[in-house]
Each structure stands twice: as structure tokens, then as C-alpha cells.
């Protein structure tokens with residue numbers, strides 16, 4: 001018998017405060033999405049309003065060979081336009097990618113009480129957090145997603161405090177992704193005409209976080225979203241998605257009446273890369289932090305595993321002086337990353353509004 005959530009507060013307490021998540025809600029037997037999950041009309045997603053992104057994946061192994069310049073051109077081209085691209089031959093073993101998806105399913109299949117030990121306030125480590133939606137206390141409609149988030153501090157800490165169902169694979173994934181991200185950032189910064197030594201490049205991705213997202217099958221996918229419209233706040237995000245699909249990117253066009261959403265199709269063995277706000281700011285707007293969102297489906301649960309990379313919290317970020325000089329003006333002010341982050345994680349998803357925090361009008 002499904003519990004009756006006779007007021008919005010009892011639903012909120014069950015899903016958010018008690019740590020049952022959307023998975024717990026579905027397991028309790030609900031057959032329709034509760035009101036609290038129903039998105040306003042303009043945020044609902046219709047598969048028919050979009051097309052599939054047909055850009056071929058970029059072969060990263062060629063970054064070290066005679067086709068280096070060509071591959072750099074492909075990366076830069078994608079960063080200047082859609083802000084999203086897929087990569088293959090990225091150096092991450094395919095078995096690792098499979099193990100990550102399995103580990104995500106294993107973790108989210110645990111009884112709620114085993115996941116709730118990682119809720120904010122009780123988690124044994126402040127850098128490990130299990131939760132649901134994005135900022136539930138600020139959202140009019142909740143997102144149909146549970147997650148576990150693990151900020152990297154040291155191997156010792158990861159092996160001690162990250163959930164044992166996923167710690168080894170998540171750590172390996174984070175390390176190998178970071179290596180790839182460094183190569184991509186190096187290519188992007190190089191093309192801006194900015195000379196940064198190795199330690200400065202490392203500094204741009206000094207903070208790393210791996211998340212596991214779980215989107216349970218949803219009885220009313222037409223009314224909900226898995227993740228609402230947003231851009232990522234960091235420099236570069238690496239994303240492993242499974243075969244279900246549902247990730248959409250907004251194509252930036254001059255005419256707002258002609259906005260198109262492109263689905264990033266699952267490609268076996270590929271990883272999705274996207275540019276975040278930090279790189280848009282550093283490049284003075286040349287590289288596009290991509291607005292994206294995730295659809296829910298009624299058929300199967302979906303998992304995705306992003307690695308977010310960004311400068312450390314105390315770092316100041318602003319457009320590179322070389323780029324400002326070339327452009328003749330700065331489009332963003334200098335901000336301390338911690339302040340940017342507080343604003344980002346203090347508000348519900350709202351497209352690319354997060355960038356307004358640093359924008360100069």
C-alpha cells in the first residue's frame with residue numbers, strides 16, 4: 001500500500017529530510033508523480049521538440065600524434081559553439097566505465113537507511129554527501145534525481161569515507177579523468193594565446209568532485225525533469241552516461257524564438273565533455289558554458305557519473321588579461337571561486353543565470 005503524502009511537507013520530509021530520495025518514493029509504491037515534482041509547463045520536456053546531436057566523437061589518442069593540431073581545432077571548435085562534445089580513445093579502460101555504472105546501481109539499490117548516513121549533517125565526512133534534487137529547499141518543483149557527491153581531498157580520505165560500494169572505481173575514474181581534463185584544458189588555454197605553465201594549468205582544476213546520479217524510472221516523464229536547465233560551474237565536466245539517453249544541450253542561437261535542444265546520444269565507450277562557467281569567464285566568453293538538462297523516462301532507471309573540475313575555493317578567477325586586451329573589454333569581473341560557488345549552490349537551477357554573478361553589464 002503506497003503511503004499517502006497528504007501534505008507537501010510530509011512528502012518533503014520523507015524524500016529530502018529522511019533521506020528516502022526519489023528511489024524510496026518509487027519503492028513505496030507511488031503510481032503517479034506527486035504534485036511537488038510537477039514542472040511548470042515551460043520546463044517540461046518533449047522528445048519531439050529536439051533532435052540528436054550528430055557531431056562525431058573526438059579521438060583523443062590523436063592529441064599526441066601528427067594530427068595534434070587538427071584535434072586541438074576540433075576541441076576548440078566544439079568549446080566555442082555547443083560547449084559539449086564526446087571523446088573516444090580517452091585512455092579510461094572500458095571495464096572501469098562499466099564498473100562505475102554497476103557501482104552506481106549497487107549504491108542506489110541500498111536500503112534508504114544505508115544511504116541516509118551520508119546526508120548533510122550526519123555524513124562522517126563533510127566532503128561526502130548523499131541527497132536528492134539540487135537545492136530542494138529553494139525549488140518550486142523538485143528534480144527526479146538522487147545523487148552521491150564526493151569531493152576529492154586525499155586518497156586516504158577517499159578510501160576511508162567514500163561509500164565502499166563505489167570508492168575504488170570512483171577514485172580511479174577521478175584520477176584518470178583528471179589527466180584527460182588537463183590535456184583538454186591545456187589545448188583550450190593554448191588557443192587563447194595565454195601561456196600558462198603546468199602548475200597554473202593544474203591550479204585551474206585543483207578541486208575535483210565525482211558524483212553519481214540516479215534517475216529512477218518515472219511514471220509521468222512528461223511532467224518531470226531529471227535535472228532542470230543549468231550550466232555547470234567548474235572548468236570542465238567529464239560525464240559517463242549509460243545507454244538510456246536523456247541528456248539535452250541548448251544550442252545558442254541569435255534568435256531566441258529558434259532555440260533548439262540537442263540530445264547527446266549515448267555512444268558505447270565514449271565520455272561526454274562539457275565546458276563550465278569557469279572556462280567561460282576565463283576566456284571572456286569565447287568558450288561556451290553549455291546549458292543542459294536531463295529528461296526522465298518511464299522505462300528504466302538511468303545512471304550518470306560526472307567528474308567536475310574547478311579551481312580551489314580561495315582562487316580568484318576573471319578573464320585572462322591577454323584575452324581582455326584582444327577583445328577590448330572584460331565581460332566578467334574577477335570573483336573568488338568560493339563566492340561564486342555559494343551563489344551557485346544557493347539557488348535552484350535557472351539556465352545560465354549563475355553567470356550573472358560575474359557578468360559585467
Ligand SMILES: O=C(O)CCC(=O)C(=O)O
Nearest residue numbers: 213227241247294304306
Ligand atoms: O545525468 C546527466 O546526463 C547530466 C547530469 C548533470 O548535468 C549534472 O550532474 O550536472
Ligand SMILES: [Fe+2]
Nearest residue numbers: 230231232292
Ligand atoms: Fe550538469
